[in-house]
Amino acid sequence: MKNGKYRETSKMSDLICDNYPMVLVMSRFGIDLGFGEKNIGEVCRQNKIDTQTFLTVVNFLTETETAPVAEIHKDISISSLITYLHNAHDYFLNFRLPHIRHKLTEAIVSCPKDVAFVIRRFFDEYAEEVHKHMLYEEKTVFPYVRNLLEGKKDPKYNISIFRRRHDQIEMKITELKNLILKYYPGPDSDLLNSVLFDIFATEQDLASHNRVEDYLFVPAILSLEKQ
Amino acid sequence: MSTSLNIAIAEPSAIIRGGLEAVLKRLPGFRIQLIEIATAELLQETLRSHKPDMLIINPSLPGFYTMQLLKEETGCTEMKCIALLYAVADHALLRLYDDQISIYDSPEEIRHKLERLHMPPEKEIENEEQQTLSAREKEIVVCVVKGMTNREIADRLFLSTHTVVTHRRNIARKLQVHSVSGLTVYAIVNKLVELNDIHL
Numbered sequence: 166m167k168n169g170k171y172r173e174t175s176k177m178s179d180l181i182c183d184n185y186p187m188v189l190v191m192s193r194f195g196i197d198l199g200f201g202e203k204n205i206g207e208v209c210r211q212n213k214i215d216t217q218t219f220l221t222v223v224n225f226l227t228e229t230e231t232a233p234v235a236e237i238h239k240d241i242s243i244s245s246l247i248t249y250l251h252n253a254h255d256y257f258l259n260f261r262l263p264h265i266r267h268k269l270t271e272a273i274v275s276c277p278k279d280v281a282f283v284i285r286r287f288f289d290e291y292a293e294e295v296h297k298h299m300l301y302e303e304k305t306v307f308p309y310v311r312n313l314l315e316g317k318k319d320p321k322y323n324i325s326i327f328r329r330r331h332d333q334i335e336m337k338i339t340e341l342k343n344l345i346l347k348y349y350p351g352p353d354s355d356l357l358n359s360v361l362f363d364i365f366a367t368e369q370d371l372a373s374h375n376r377v378e379d380y381l382f383v384p385a386i387l388s389l390e391k392q
Numbered sequence: 393m394s395t396s397l398n399i400a401i402a403e404p405s406a407i408i409r410g411g412l413e414a415v416l417k418r419l420p421g422f423r424i425q426l427i428e429i430a431t432a433e434l435l436q437e438t439l440r441s442h443k444p445d446m447l448i449i450n451p452s453l454p455g456f457y458t459m460q461l462l463k464e465e466t467g468c469t470e471m472k473c474i475a476l477l478y479a480v481a482d483h484a485l486l487r488l489y490d491d492q493i494s495i496y497d498s499p500e501e502i503r504h505k506l507e508r509l510h511m512p513p514e515k516e517i518e519n520e521e522q523q524t525l526s527a528r529e530k531e532i533v534v535c536v537v538k539g540m541t542n543r544e545i546a547d548r549l550f551l552s553t554h555t556v557v558t559h560r561r562n563i564a565r566k567l568q569v570h571s572v573s574g575l576t577v578y579a580i581v582n583k584l585v586e587l588n589d590i591h592l
Contacts, residue, residue: 279587283580287573328441340574343567348581384441 170224173206173216180205184227189370193252194219194245215242222249225381226373243314243385247307250382253374254299261367262292268360276351287344291337295371298334302327302378310386324386331379335371338364395422397510400442402429402449403476408495412448412476419503439466446472446509448493451485459488472509523566532559534584537576 171180177200181187188198200208209216218241266288273281306327309319342364349357399416403409409428416424429438432453439447439462447468454462459473475481475489486492491505525533528549535545542560546553564570569578579585 279580280577282587283573283577287571287577290571290573337571337574340569340571343569344574344577344581347567348578350581380442387441 171205171220171227173209173220174204177203177205177208180223180227184223186366186370186373187223187227189253189256190219190223190226190249193249193256194222195248195252215245218242218245218249221381222246222377225377241381241385243310243389246377246382246385247310250374250378251303251307254303257367257371257374258296258299261363261370262295265360265363265367266292268356268363272354272357272360273349273351275354276349280350284341284344287341291341294337295334298332310389313386313389323390324383328379328383331375331383333372333375335368335375338368338371342368395510396425397422397446397506398425398427398442398444399446399448400427400429400439400444401476402432402435402447402453404430404450404453406430408450408476408478411495412493415499415502419499419506421503422506436462436466439468439471443468444471446474446506448474448476451475451477451481451489459490474505474509525563525566529559529563529566530584532556533563533575533579534589536560536572537579537585537590539572539590 177191177196181191194209194212194214196208196212196214203211205220206216209219221241266285269288270281270285273284305322306324309322310324312319342361345357345361345364351357401409401412403412409430413426413428416422416426427438427442427444429435435453443466463469463471463473472490473488475486475492477492477494481492491509493502493505497505531549532545535548540548542553542556545551546556549556551559563575567575567578569575576585576590580587
């Protein structure tokens with residue numbers, strides 16, 4: 166892992182090779198693969214993405230242990246950040262979770278019927294919760310912020326309401342992981358292990374996603390509200 | 393099992409801040425998230441938005457602002473405040489803090505202080521205890537997955553609701569499963585109930 170922070174002049178390929186989960190961040194910002202030898206600044210400009218926001222997010226996520234210092238949110242573009250968060254929601258809801266469900270169903274096909282049933286039911290309930298969680302952000306929080314950016318303040322809402330009700334959405338997928346690891350009664354299979362890896366990755370990904378919301382997005386909106 | 397802690401360091405010197413950060417990150421048994429605060433102006437705002445579990449603070453930063461007031465105003469009533477000392481300090485000043493760390497403390501001493509401040513005393517005993525469920529706890533799992541309320545469970549098993557709640561907390565801690573649907577998976581897999589028993 167590279168020491169210190171990534172800058173505009175760092176090569177995009179170095180960033181991704183050092184921290185492969187950043188490939189998801191890149192794609193959520195709308196950057197395609199095939200960036201050649203270009204540096205981060207060049208790639209961002211070419212894709213019309215705010216470089217500072219991209220760098221803030223990747224530096225925040227790659228320095229996993231440290232929460233950002235307070236003034237970090239001053240030079241990020243809030244609308245870029247919203248696009249990023251929206252694309253992440255789209256990825257979880259329309260790709261990641263359905264994909265895991267499909268694979269999981271297939272992987273547990275040989276375990277007892279009742280067990281398969283309750284595991285599937287657990288997963289569906291979980292997916293439903295994630296839907297609700299993200300839909301609230303899409304339907305309430307983002308429109309509020311978009312209006313705020315246009316100078317229209319909603320007297321009945323503020324970002325602290327969101328901050329208080331924003332829960333850790335990865336907790337329950339951690340439960341699913343624990344249940345399968347400790348109590349899964351059927352024979353082990355390559356497919357089941359592969360689902361487990363997907364679940365590990367999704368757990369991490371959701372936790373990072375929430376951290377971006379709590380530590381970059383919310384503080385940025387707090388300071389926007391004060392203006 | 394490592395303990396997760398959010399710690400804010402309020403210290404004007406970048407060298408001391410960085411040094412303390414390096415020491416904290418290497419402490420065994422902790423997963424520490426750090427928030428740096430470099431100036432007094434950022435103190436309140438940062439605490440308000442991050443709600444850390446602990447604040448390690450250079451006593452010269454808040455001045456005569458009392459820690460109690462700071463906790464209340466930032467909504468961090470549970471936060472522990474630790475004074476970061478370069479030298480001998482006035483006892484009257486230190487009384488305002490939950491503990492103190494000297495820049496000459498060894499990592500071992502710092503770890504003991506964090507543990508003492510963070511962990512409720514009974515926690516260590518709990519870790520020793522076995523993690524499988526007792527017969528009574530299994531009975532309660534069965535009731536929970538059948539959709540009974542705490543009140544109903546209490547009546548059925550001749551317990552107080554308070555005891556039921558305590559049992560449920562212990563079950564969640566032992567299994568690392570908190571939701572009813574998660575407990576259902578546990579109960580089915582371990583053949584504590586059958587699918588027909590469950591209200592679907």
